[in-house]
Amino acid sequence: MKRSILLFALAIGLTTACTNSAKQPTAPSQQPVAESIEVTYHVEGMTCDHCEQSIQKGVAELPGIQSVEANHEDSTTKVIYDPSQTDQKAITQAIEKRGYTVTGRP
Template sequence: MVKVIFSVSGMSCEHCKNAVEKALNKLEGVQTVQVDLQLGEVAISYDENIVTREKLINTITETGYSVI
């Protein structure tokens, strides 16, 4: 299991938080997702043998937010 923290711009409310969490939790291999709106960060624990870091970034981007 690997943990990564991304800085994400554009998240400002509970709806933003829920949208990112829901999208990431749908991915096979994602164990936990924690969004911190104040810091603008998303912490993800995942199995690197199942899902890639690139896929995580693409999923956040497809949700409408930018990984910095």
């Protein structure tokens, strides 16, 4: 009896797995994809690796951020982002919220 229940359960599981894997993929979204923008900021107040990590963490929390590279040696922060999800003002505010000053772009 236990064996027939086990076989029955196995057969149902395989049927469900086959049915789910046969689903057709959905068509990709027809919305245009925004191109990424790369911006480098001059940031005053970075003096160490911890400063770099703080800025990178703060900026990375924003939506649409694809890459953040802060460098205390040349006082720059390079950001690649999706302009449909965030903007330069939000990025600047995220850096300044961490206690650093954005003085422009080198």
